Amino acid sequence: MLIPKARGSLSAALFAALPSLGPDDAPPPCPTTADDNADEQIALWALYELHYRGFEDADAELEWHPDLLRLRRSLEIPLEQRLRARYAAEAVAPDAGPTLAASVFALVEGHRGPSLASYVQRNADLEQVLDLLRMRSIYHLKETDPSSWAVPRLPRASQAALVELMYDEYGCGRAREVHSDLFARALAACGLDDRYGAYVDEVPTEVLEQNNAMTLFGLHGRLRGAAVGHLAAFEATSSLPSRRMAQGLARLGMPTEVAAYYLEHVEADAVHEQLATRGICAALVEDDPTSAGDIFFGAFTCLDLESRFAAAVLADWGVGS
Amino acid sequence: MSERSPVPEMILCPDGPILLRGQHVVVDDDGVEHRTTRPVSAICRCGHSATKPWCDGTHKVAVPRARTSTRTAD
Structure with a gap:
């Protein structure tokens, strides 16, 4: 993919500099603060993307450019502070259940927010569903990749459970069953662009923030609890x-490849939610009891960012949540 | 799950499904055999799944009732 479009003066300066920047060059001065959250999130998303597949028009070595890492850090700090402030403001009770798994399920069950799946099930029209698939493509075309960063940061029992879950996500050795490939085929079947990152320029800031939170948790070993807590809630x-998505897609007569992606997740994630809570998260807390707080922080962040995304999309569609 | 060996093949999840690790044939209430297709499978225990014998998460919204008598055979 190519470097995305800027959304403000900081991202404009950064994206203008990237194509000609070498790994040892000093980047031209960027504004020290972003114009707004959209500017901040697209800049951070692009800096994070250097750690995934990078950009055709940027040197792959920029992944470890010290000045870009410094800029990345300056964008990560306010993001993490904001996410933690939202978690603190909700005052969720992480001790609601007899076990860690029960507490995570209780947190999920107790969360209230608008549901895009319920809207798709009953009310959405074809254009709205295509709109949603484009927005979901930013994550689904790199599905599970952010969780992969956590593997070497976890104790063995958590590693075993996470990799067991990931083996399923990555198709059990079959490339065409990798979940991101299932989603790519779903996009193509709808006549949408199935290339990685194709729709990043048109997605709302909430999508960037969701993706950035996952990468933030994944890339920082100290946030491993948040990474697996986020995965568990997801x-x-x-x-x-x-x-519900599959039922809505059937109602609209959409291609079977799209329903297939969602139906795979009905069964797969009924397994994965158990592995994530009882395996990955519980084993981490057993090894490091201090990680419980961040597990709930990560789980809450997943739920909260999805609620914010759903509210923004429904508002954009003119639907009251 | 801990680092005990051997790894448990079957895990009963409180208020949830049975996790079944590895390849097995599951016989449902009607005697129909279903072969597992993923590394770990979740088998419905609440009786409300729309994809029985597999769990589809419905136990979280369904009223609890007597467990079904799904048995497994290798």
């Missing part, structure tokens, strides 16, 4: 909504 809010 998996625990997938099976039933995926069923």
Whole structure:
């Protein structure tokens, strides 16, 4: 993919500099603060993307450019502070259940927010669903990749459970069953662009923030609890909504490849939510009891950012949540 | 799950499914055999799944009732 479009003066300066920047060059001066959150999130998203697949028009060595890492850090700090402030403001009770798994499920169950899947199930029209698939493509075309960063930062029992989950996500050795490939085929079947990152210029800031939070948690070893907590909440809010999505897609007569992606997640994530809570997260807390707080922080962040995304999309569609 | 060996093949999840690790044939209430297709499978225990014998998460919204008598055979 190519470097995305800027959304403000900081991202404009950064994206203008990237194509000609070498790994040892000093970058031209950038504004020290972003114009707004959209400017901040697209800049951070692009800096993070250097750690995934990078850009055709930027040197792959920029992944470890010290000045870009410094800029990345200056964008990560306010993001993490904002996410933690939202978690603190909600005052969620992480001790609601007899076990860590029960507490995570209780946190998920207790969260209230608008549901895009329910809207798709009953009300969405074809254009709205295509719109949603374009927005979801930013993550689904790199599905599970952010969680992969956590593997070497976890104790062995958590590693075993996470990699067991990931083996399923990455197709059990079959390239055409890698979940990102299932989603790419779903996009193509709808006549949408299935290339990685193709729609990044048109997605709302909320999508960038969701993706940036996952990468933030994944790339920082100190945030491993948040990484697996986020994964647990993601998996625990997938099976039933995926069923609703599949029903909505069938109602609209959409191609079977799209329903296939969601139906795979009905069954897969009924397994993964158990592995994530009882395997990955519980084993981490057993090894490091201090990680419990960040597990709940990560789980809450997953739920909260999805609610914010859903509210923004429904508002854009003119639907009251 | 801990680092005990051997790894448990079957895990009963409180208020949730049975996790079944590895390749097995599951016989449902009607005697129909279903072969597992993923590294770990979740088998419905609440009786409300729309994809029985597999769990689809419905136990989280369904009223609890007697467990079904799904048995497994290798």
